[in-house]
Amino acid sequence: MYQLLGGMRVVEGSSFIAAPSCGLYLAQLGAEVIRFDMIGGGPDFNRWPQAPGGASLYWEGLNKGKKSIAIDLSSPEGRELAVALIAAPGEERGIFLTNFPAAGFLSHERLSKSRPDLITLRVMGHADGTPAVDYTINSAVGIPQMTGPATLGEEPVNHVLPAWDLVTGAYAAFALLAAERCRRGTGRGQEVRIPLSDVAAASLGHLGQIAETSISGADRARYGNNLFGAFGKDFLTRDGRRLMIVAITTRQWTGLVAALGIAAQIKALEAQAGLSFDRDEGTRFRFREPLNAIVAGAVAARDHDALARAFDANGVCWGPYRTLHQALAEDAAFSTANPVFAMVDHPSGHSYLTPGAAATFGGGERSPPVRAPRLGEHTDAILAEVLGLSSGQIAALHDRKVVAGAEATA
Incomplete structure (x- = not known):
C-alpha cells in the first residue's frame, strides 16, 4: 500500500467484482474506503472460491484494506445511517462508490440533497439500468465466437477471467479521481455512470475491432492459439514442456x-x-x-x-505454460521476493501470499498489504468517528438491530 491518497474518504456500497475492485485500488493507494453491507453480508459475501471453513476468499481478496460497517439496509433507520455516512461533511469526503440500482434511496438525486457536492461513481450493467455481468456482456460482444480453434464451428468459448469487470474497476478508479479533481476546481459534485457494456464496446473500438468488422463486413475468424496479426503460438519442447x-x-x-x-x-x-x-x-x-x-x-x-x-x-x-500451482512454486514474481506480495493473516483464519498495489511508486514508501475486515469490524468506530454518535446512541442502534459488529455478523 501507498499513502498517495491519504485524506480521501470513499464510502462503498457494492458487490461482485467491478465496483469492489475500484475501491480496492483506491484503498491500496491510501484512500480510506468504508464499505457498508447488510447485516450478515451482501450477495457476494459467500462467493466461491471459499476457504475450507467456508469463508469467501473472493470477498476477502477484493476488500483488503477497507473498513466495514454492517447495517440493516431494509429498515428506514438503517437507510438513514447509510445516507448520513455517504454525505458526511468534510473536504475530500462525500464520495460514493456503488453498483446498486440508480433509482431508490441511493440515487444520486436523493443523496445530493444531503450533500450537493457529492460525487457518485456508479458501476452498471447496461446504461439503461438493466442488469448484466461480465459473462453476459462478453457473450453479447462476440468474443466467445473469436476464441478457440476453428474446429469448434459456432460453439462459443467463455473465458474464465472476468476481463470487463476488471477493466471497468480500474477505469472506475480513474474516473472517480477525475471527478474528484473536477470538484476541487469547481466545487461541483456529479454522478459518473460506467456501464460494463459501454466499457466493453469502447474497448473493442479502441482495439480496432469495430472498424475491422465494419469495413470487412465479416466477423473475425477463429485462429486457435495463433496470435492474430503477428507471429505467436504454443510449441512443445523435446522434454514435453x-x-x-x-x-x-x-x-x-x-x-x-x-x-x-x-x-x-x-x-x-x-x-x-x-x-x-x-x-x-x-x-x-x-x-x-x-x-x-x-x-x-x-x-x-x-x-x-x-x-x-x-x-x-x-x-x-x-x-x-504453467498451472497457477506451478507458478506459485516456481516463479519469484509469486513470492515475497516481489515487493508487491507479503504473507498476510486473514479473517478466514488462513495465511497466504497477498498482493498490495501493483504499481511501484519511486517517490513513496510501500507498506505491506492490509487484510480485509471482518464484516462489521469497524461499525462502532465509524459511527463514532464519522457520524459523531455517542456510545449510548451506538448501543441503542445495536439493541434495535439497526447495526451489527463483527461478532454479531460472524
Whole structure:
C-alpha cells in the first residue's frame, strides 16, 4: 500500500467484482474506503472460491484494506445511517462508490440533497439500468465466437477471467479521481455512470475491432492459439514442456530465428514467397502455417532449459505454460521476493501470499498489504468517528438491530 491518497474518504456500497475492485485500488493507494453491507453480508459475501471453513476468499481478496460497517439496509433507520455516512461533511469526503440500482434511496438525486457536492461513481450493467455481468456482456460482444480453434464451428468459448469487470474497476478508479479533481476546481459534485457494456464496446473500438468488422463486413475468424496479426503460438519442447513464443517486433523475430538456428529455412521460404518476414508482422501471420511448422520442428528438437538460455540470450519474447500451482512454486514474481506480495493473516483464519498495489511508486514508501475486515469490524468506530454518535446512541442502534459488529455478523 501507498499513502498517495491519504485524506480521501470513499464510502462503498457494492458487490461482485467491478465496483469492489475500484475501491480496492483506491484503498491500496491510501484512500480510506468504508464499505457498508447488510447485516450478515451482501450477495457476494459467500462467493466461491471459499476457504475450507467456508469463508469467501473472493470477498476477502477484493476488500483488503477497507473498513466495514454492517447495517440493516431494509429498515428506514438503517437507510438513514447509510445516507448520513455517504454525505458526511468534510473536504475530500462525500464520495460514493456503488453498483446498486440508480433509482431508490441511493440515487444520486436523493443523496445530493444531503450533500450537493457529492460525487457518485456508479458501476452498471447496461446504461439503461438493466442488469448484466461480465459473462453476459462478453457473450453479447462476440468474443466467445473469436476464441478457440476453428474446429469448434459456432460453439462459443467463455473465458474464465472476468476481463470487463476488471477493466471497468480500474477505469472506475480513474474516473472517480477525475471527478474528484473536477470538484476541487469547481466545487461541483456529479454522478459518473460506467456501464460494463459501454466499457466493453469502447474497448473493442479502441482495439480496432469495430472498424475491422465494419469495413470487412465479416466477423473475425477463429485462429486457435495463433496470435492474430503477428507471429505467436504454443510449441512443445523435446522434454514435453509447452512454451508460448511471440514475435511482434523485428527484434523479436530476428532473435527467434537466431536462437533456433532456422535462418536457412526462413530464407528459403522467403525466396519461395518473394518476400521478407523481418519487418512486417502481418506477413508472418499470413504465412503462420509454414512458419509454425519450421519453429515447431526446431523447438521439438531441444529441451526446455537449452531453449530458455538461447531465447534469453537473443531477446526472444516467450513464456512457459504453467498451472497457477506451478507458478506459485516456481516463479519469484509469486513470492515475497516481489515487493508487491507479503504473507498476510486473514479473517478466514488462513495465511497466504497477498498482493498490495501493483504499481511501484519511486517517490513513496510501500507498506505491506492490509487484510480485509471482518464484516462489521469497524461499525462502532465509524459511527463514532464519522457520524459523531455517542456510545449510548451506538448501543441503542445495536439493541434495535439497526447495526451489527463483527461478532454479531460472524
